[in-house]
Amino acid sequence: MLDIDEIPNPNRLRRLGRVKEKPGIATDMNSMVDMAFLLLTFFMLSTTMYRPRGMELVMPVPDDEQTRTEEVQAVKASQALTLIALPDNKLYYYRGLPEVGGFKPLSYDKKGLRRFLQTFVQETEKPVVLLKPHPECAFENLVILLDEMNINHIGRYAIDRVSEPELTLMRSTGIPVPDL
């Protein structure tokens, strides 16, 4: 028998069979757990922790045409490479100054453009690249060119407008170029 002042230990009482198990409401939690984990999986997979990514572009201070042409001319012809992006994902390049036979085609993939830039960087001291996207070419083409500049660690590059004399020269070599 229990002493009066003894605090009844519920577990001991249960062992002794003195207290009947309360029926309680036994909820079947399985389906809830299923749901919870289903939702968990869904949100885990759908959360991308999305953050926009991009490439930084720093443009030169706009100045008058005069100083710019002087700067461009200050670059030695042997250092310079000009890439001209044409519509329909066509890419041409020339080294130094534009001349009739100087325009050569290039492909955007890594066997074309990237390998070419790698050798250009290796064999040129202080390489300078001029990117000249044609007004009608896709924006993506410019992004690829800028990207390749970063990949090949070409620090000195500039985005410039493709000029009419260049296009005339290209046309005379038989490259179809849309008008500006």
Next chain:
Amino acid sequence: MRLSALSRPKTPQIDMTPMVDMAFLLVTFFLLATTFKTGEIVWVQMPRSVAGLNLPMTDLLTIFVDKDGRAYLSLTSPQARRAWLQRHAQVNQIQYTEDEYRAFETMSGFGVPSTQLRALLQTPAEERKRFKQTGIPTKVGDKNELADWIILARVTVPRLRVAIKADATTPYKKVEDVIKTLTDINVLRFTLITQPKKLNDDAGY
């Protein structure tokens, strides 16, 4: 012999409560962490690049350029958007109603000339998707509305970052217009938003 004792072998009872707690805690976390891409003003297929600069989620002004070259502006926080419109109203001597301010706060961005802005703001939210936005013009006479909006945004948000989100197929001249607009008002540092690509992925033309 009692049959019931045989047919129901004693299974160990596992207390599932803590597990359920954990599961719901995690559900709640992911539920709150998920930002379902809320309706961007215009869908843009971004070009891909290996560049990995993370953009801030606040104080960011994004210039969308869709594939037809229409420009849209989007500023990140609603409070900043309200202040932005207030400045615009102040400069251009326009009075906007409280409802119109509230509409501007809820819209992530817009792409209409300022003459049509009021009409856009008065369109009920559910019909706004069908409102034909013609883009913010860069050349109206000698005025460049896009530049004006960007200047106002820079005044409103001191630490503003500017990003261009242009479609991969947008003709370069349209993007050039936007870049020219930026350099003309001395925004010389900005970001081109791209989607990530692996170094060895090919453009594949």
